[in-house]
Amino acid sequence: MIVQVFAPSSGGLHTPGIRYVGFSGDAANASLEVRCGEARMLKADAGDLITITNIDGGATILIAALGNDGANALSGLGLERPDGPVEAPVGFDRTQLGGWLQAHGFDLPAIEFTRVFSRQTPAAERFTIRVSGACTVWLAAPVSEETILAGGGGTFLAEIKRAVNRQELPDPIGEIRDEFRVDSGTARAYEIRKGDFVQIIDVQGRQCSDFMAMRADALENGVERYIDSTVTRTFSGGAYPGPGLFDKFLDQDMQPLLSVVQDTVGRHDTFALACTARGYEERGFPGHLNCSDNISGVFEPYGIAKRSAWPAINFFFNSSILPTDNRLRIDEACSRPGDHVTMRALTDLVCVSTACPDDIDPINGWNPTDIHVRIYKPDRPIRRAIAHRPFNDSEVSMTRESAFNARTSALTRSFQVARDLWLPTSFESTRAIDEYWACRNAVTIQDMSSLLKYDIVGPDAERLLQKCLSRNIARLSVNRGVYALVTSHSGTVLDDGTLFRLAPDLFRWCCGSEESARHLRETAEQDGLKVWIKAHGSSMPNLALQGPKSRELLERVVFTQPHQPALEAVKWFGFTIARLRDRNGPAFMLTRTGFTGELGYEIFCTQDAALTIWDTLMETGADLGITPMGLDALATIRIEAGFMAAGAEFTADTDAYEAGLGFAVDMKKGPFIGREALERNAAAPRRKLVGLLFDGNEVPQHGDPLLIGRQQVGTITSATRSPQLGCAIAMARIAVEHAQEQTQIEVGQLDGHSKRLAATITGIPFVDPKRERARA
Template sequence: MMNVWAGEVGVGLPSQALRATSTVVRGGQARLFQLVEGDRMSISDPEGRQPAYLYVLQPESPLRGLPERPAPGLVAALADCPGAEPALAARYASVARGVSLFPAHAPAGISLTLEALAPVLCLLAAPGAAMAPEAQDTPTDILVCVAPAEPRDGEVPPPLAPDMVLDHRIKAATASAYTVKAGDYIQIIDVDGRQCSDFLAFDANALARGEEYDLDPTTTRTLMGSSFSGPGLHSKYFDSRMQPLVEVIQDTVGRHDTFLLACTAKYYEDMGYPGHSNCTENFNRVLAKHGVAERKGWPAINFFYNTIVGADDRISMDEPWSRPGDYVLLRALTDLVCASSSCADDIDPANAWDPTDIHVRVYDGALCHFAKGNAHRMTRDAEPRLSRESGFHPRTAALTRKFTDYRGFWLADCYAGSGPIEEYWACRERAVVIDLSALRKFEVTGPDVEDLLQLAVPRNVRKLAQGQVVYTAFCYEHGGMLDDGTIFRLGSHNFRVVCGDDATGVWLRELAETHGLKAWVRNSSDQLHNLAVQGPKSRDILASIVVTSPAHATLAELRWFRFTIGRIAGLPVVVSRTGYTGELGYEVWCHPNDAPAVWDAIMAAGAPDGLTPMGLLALDMVRIEAGLVFAGFDFSDDTDPFEAGIGFTVPKEKPDPYVGDAAIARRRAHPHRQLVGLDIAGNEPIGHGDGIFVGRAQVGVVTSATRSPILGKTIALARLDVSLAAPGTRVEIGKLDGQQKRITATVVRFPHYDPDKTRVRAEAPAALAEAGMAAATEAASVLADDPRGAANRSG
């Protein structure tokens, strides 16, 4: 079994050392490993060029396969590992002997395997300092896989915290009842993976009075607005009195069933298995001592149960998505009597045909606090990673509680002091700041990097000048889009790709390997967070605080799709004239550690001009008005750039071949669908996925829609058959079943707002440009005495 253990070095004691079969040591961190005789430890660097040092923390060296490359001392190595406990260095410095596992400038995918000849405690460090925004020395992950000498099934990850009040194993096909105090945390762990666990909870105080108030499916669905049996979880679960009993804090799976019945005797009888063990009868037995009456079936939260509601409205099932060590963490909102099962089903895919154990831990809520989050995996084999906060989160969290888990980051939907409509008008009339740190960033470097990107995208990357940015599509061989994003040219052999999906970096890396290109693609998403400053006043605001050296453009000089290197409040930043609003705007890129101070400086500078934070809800309005496309809505892997409305990213002629060029040429010559703008008659709500009809025939689909405040009407982006894409064409949007209700719409020029993009192209007034030059000259003497300024000048 591939048990994932998720502890970071911090406890610093061998008794609590990580012991796993598959895990990640993140760049800038370190982890302890306890091996036994015969264990084989495979270590790989998937992105290349990441230092990896292994230290044996005992006098002997019982590891076969260690290279003969000395590593820096343990103290020095851990100094570059912010995630490591400093006491580790003092504890083991006198006995630790280290080796450097990989050579300098190691290629992506390099690996080696070690074998333990005796029990051994070792520490693996992946050192890496904070990356400056103009640099490309990002620390990256090291992957570790331990193949045990003997099977170690049934192991669970280390506790999330030491303050446990219950640590209990539920054997396969059984159930257990337990009590939980208000505020305590309940962790339900799938020990071996793909095993369902039904969960029940009762108000303990009401139960003591002889009243049964348990989790109620109808009330919960109604209050939370979630559909029956949907993937994922409700954030809170209620009883029939509308009183919340539990809330979901963390979920490493993301797919469960909510409130189908726990398996019943009747189900097995109807399948021809009378007398089969079942969760309902197991619950009845363990809850009897708490005074709970028996039932023929228990509505339950079915953790890890993979049920699917099909388009035909039928419910089916498949194997769970959960993997060994996956869990759900709940918080009790009142005193509870709980019951958990290990589902007994072995006659269908519900438990992958083989019931296994479930483990329950309860943590003292008075001593513990856990951040909320859902797990995301970069690839299907990656370690799950819980939702994280951007560097700007300390500031945004002080202004709102309305956050969305967007691609693994908590980003604000809107702000309490304004709201989406006010934020929208601030963007159109003044200026806003938007935390967009969830964008993925990749440092693409090496002698063949230009060849790699020239092969990867339709754009002619060779024409990019240093300091220039280009927007592009990333396409598969069949012409469908993998992603869209921007490419920054930092130097002759130095580029930065900013996009929406982690898979794009993996794809680029695989492309380099397939074509034998010497180029590294390294993920810097956790080293570079970004704040968009957008709106008519954005240039004035930033020009007053961005300091650049004479070698770099001032804000006033910065042209559309260019970037400059400088400082805000003495902190290094990259500022690009890019955005996602259709307004004059910029993006400020900085290290997460500097993000709060950068936010403060920008907000202070913008206060006289009414600078306002803006969330994702208002951002969706402005980007639809401006015709800016969004992955999963306006394009997907069966959509080519022309069908996504970004055909301008595909030149008719390019001197070099690129991925998907033949398919894209074929699609260009024989287009079937086109992205258009629609004006909607009336005020009916229109949404993504609504069908577009002419008569009974569906001829297209709405990809994005919004009520436009500035245009005073509902507008949409839609993909239509090319025969109907001419402006002025009248179509109908189908609601209900697509036939019973129709809403008239008209094809219009696309995009709806500022179609000639005059606002984003607006040049600076001459007076401001002159002032910018003067400020740059004055700043030169300050930067000349500062090492970080010197680095900026050489950028």
């Protein structure tokens, strides 16, 4: 493996005699953000260009390179190492790196890092690597406790410009027992044993692969039992299974054959057949290669009867069914080079995989290519994961466990994806209703680590935030926070979150979407502002401690220095920097915020301190009835409290007032992005967010229509059954002409007319409308 480096022209490390070159972000066909506390991987091949940009400055990035043989390849990078190699296990999340090294049979100390950018490196510094041989590059951004408490962090952007005709195989995720290529337009049958993992890989992207599996024990008895898509859809409750609770492919006897462990695409087809000879003949292509005949040919040696049309799971086949006409629609696949689906065999199986030959439809991008299959031994478990891409051009990152997973996973197997983390939906000894009442009557602890955290730092930080946020940031004091919106020029809500002021020129933005950080960076660049937006990434896990006894619990464990606000002085939306028990305990940021409407706090800490803090709170709060809470209970409490959520109350076409967020817009401040549109819309509003109280317990769905007579006047945005009110409740967006409280309304079900749910319009929130509990 040989890598040529074009080093920075000034600052940071410099390789004498090598001229700096680069390429614009628009030229790169993939990008990867490395945020504070993270380690991320890039696979590179001959001819690729990798540019690493230090977006914010004031942080460190480490780099390592390994050839395909797993050997260290730093010497091929051409970088000087004035401080010598840096040990790997320092200051960043090592989960992904450790798993990768283990899969290759290496220990963590085997990888050698060198420091590329340091805390003294100016912002926007960058260098470019030209790759002349296949290699794996690891980038890590270490973080210290001081960075989290006093602000800082940093973000690095790795952009990769791929060589033409790129093919990619992902790194092995276990010990390979067998692997083979399925050439374009062909099929391959193979056997896998119970416990084996099979990985179907799209080598060049946008290539459909039909898959079928037969139970080996049934075949021995002369019976064909194979994946049944109807049974599978019924049991999974969806079009196809995915990693998580509903991950099984089942046969006609309702016996599970395979479980889905990893999926980097999430869009496949279980409705259509594998392509057939008849299908091509009737479109004027007699004799065209087809997957059904290919499957029959390779299955024949196993005594499996030939079929003119084979049912199959069509991996990477992008299909959809519109509810308006029930027609099956297809488009080009969403898969990219190296995308894959990995499954674990639950019994001995005979399988087949195809590389679809269809070149007359968009499903293979009109250019059929190869499929690669790997079979892994069952000796090493493969973690379940789903792909996460913040933006379309982002390199994929796989969902991972949070810093609190060692404790939460001991209490439940019910997890769901929250951005790029697995978080508990509920706990097995309580479930959602008990957790709900614990939050209302006692105290709950919840992993909320999927919340994004950014520090906005620099002399122009306030100026940038005044322009991009809907609140008057100039009025925000140190140790105080405020709920705010990031709005577009048309007044729509790009993101919402809480902004805390840590120092005169240092703010912490806790939000729900990567889009707001990109918006802030673009605005700062356009205006030439001296400000940096630094991401904390995985370095700052956080807990929500909510309920009327949350303060009593914290009084037992919180220690604050005299220069920080005492716990009793922290009012609603205030914060302090605290330590656990005494001045030598782990430090954390403690905010009086939450998403429940109850008295509550949030704790932001380092990865290393996460389990200590969890254990201390659980032990100390036992007599107070502390209860772990999952996302299911939070969803109910969130709606009762009238808190708006992205994708529900505010979407891409919803302005702040229509989303019920007008209270977070300060028209008395100076100009800000979206102000003119919001002023216009406020003067002539069309829709309003209201609450609905239903006569019974039947809960409507997001998107259900609000009807007066036969006329639709609004839409359900969120709904749940309220344990406290004893009926179904919902938030809904409705035409202002019908938004008066106590108005009787109906929600359409089925076709919108043959079944209706009666409701009464009411105010929001449904519970504690003056927020007296949270302010207590």
